[in-house]
Amino acid sequence: MSESQRPRGLGAAARVTALASSVMDLHVRIALQEMDREKRRLISGGIFLAMGAIFMLFALLALEIMLVIWMKNTLNWQLEWILLGLGLIDLALAGLSLRIGGYLAKGPYLPETLEGLSRTTKAVLGKS
Numbered sequence: 001m002s003e004s005q006r007p008r009g010l011g012a013a014a015r016v017t018a019l020a021s022s023v024m025d026l027h028v029r030i031a032l033q034e035m036d037r038e039k040r041r042l043i044s045g046g047i048f049l050a051m052g053a054i055f056m057l058f059a060l061l062a063l064e065i066m067l068v069i070w071m072k073n074t075l076n077w078q079l080e081w082i083l084l085g086l087g088l089i090d091l092a093l094a095g096l097s098l099r100i101g102g103y104l105a106k107g108p109y110l111p112e113t114l115e116g117l118s119r120t121t122k123a124v125l126g127k128s
Contacts, residue, residue, distance in 0.1 A: 064090075 064086055071082045109117075 068079070068082050068086065071077050072079060
């Protein structure tokens with residue numbers, strides 16, 4: 001190989017490397033933009049899910065009050081027994097929901113995720 005071919009070959013490799021670097025920079029920039037959009041979408045979705053859950057809780061409370069009134073008037077049951085029965089049903093449904101939710105939330109997590117959850121929990125609980 002002559003001396004004149006070596007620099008040209010290195011120059012071509014440098015140009016290919018620069019082109020690959022430019023493509024990677026573009027890819028990273030697009031990925032960051034997509035991540036930002038997804039983050040906003042997930043936060044908005046979480047807010048609307050929380051609002052839906054609160055309104056569902058209000059609706060459930062209203063339906064239970066109507067059920068208590070109906071049972072009191074129609075079945076002539078004592079208020080204490082009605083409330084005890086509804087409380088036990090609510091407790092059973094809550095336990096079942098927590099059991100299913102705990103099973104679904106269990107799973108392999110990345111170490112970074114576990115570390116972030118640990119820091120957040122410590123910050124919320126005020127532990128150092």
